[in-house]
Amino acid sequence: MTVPEQLRLVIVDDHVVMRAGIAALLAAEPTIDIVGEAADGQAAIELVERLAPDVALLDLRMPVLDGVSATRAITGRTATRVLILTTYDTDADIERAVEAGAIGYLLKDTSREQLVDAVHAAARGQTVLAPRVAERLVARIRRPAPVALTPREVDVLRGVADGLSNPEIGRRLVIGEATVKTHLLRIFAKLDVADRTHAVVVAMDRGLLPGL
Missing domain, CATH: 1.10.10.10 (Winged helix-like DNA-binding domain superfamily/Winged helix DNA-binding domain)
Incomplete structure (x- = not known):
């Protein structure tokens, strides 16, 4: 029997229970190897630079260094893909994360199957957006540009x-x-x-x- 190739993942969330829950959801997935966990943005950067995972799953609001700043540093210094997993879905949060280099943006009500698929898609370099996030971005793009008169x-x-x-x-x-x-x-x-x-x-x- 062929053992499936595993992708390497780190999980970053300042809430211990949430981080443990995410890890538990993904631990049974044979194609994902959770190689490390961190509780803040600065620790996430150091962990990624040391372990070189395929994907880093980051929360947005964290102490020491937030998810956006950590994303910018990780995508600027390494080849690791950053996938945001958060409870926040405001336009400002989404835009800041995408501009910082995040390849995907998921919300914490995502199902296990969706999360597994998203991690794999992110590792392949494919953009992953939660449906509500995608709807917000499309609505923003379709919104008429503000008009300015001289x-x-x-x-x-x-x-x-x-x-x-x-x-x-x-x-x-x-x-x-x-x-x-x-x-x-x-x-x-x-x-x-x-x-x-x-x-x-x-x-x-x-x-x-x-x-x-």
Whole structure:
């Protein structure tokens, strides 16, 4: 009978009971060899540098050095893949972990089967995201980018809101009528509108015309 090839894993969590529970879940898996455990980010870095595991399973909130800082150091200095396993699923936490180099982000309600599959996928270099985390990232990507108007564009749009014509706006701002038209075209493009009235309505709705 062929013995399956094992990947080497370290588990890092400052809660002893949680760390023991994770280890117990994975200990029976013949393809995973738990080679070490640590209780804080700094200890995790030292452990990874000494043992060179395939995957490091890290919590986010830990003493001495947090999971994000530890992830950044581990991925910057070693070939070990970092897989985050945490209870936190805010946009800020997810982004910081991914930017630091984590290859995956799981939540602690993950099943044993999902966790085993995720560890193997991480070892192969595949990105692993909990469904809720993936949904958050997709929603963030699909969210419209914030629009910013230049101070001059705001001045022009205020003139429109005051009911001024292009020549009147030009005289107020001491610019030519052609320049006013150019600003308006840029405003229309930024706000995705086709006329002056709609531009004012959308700008006010988005808080781009303070005081109106």
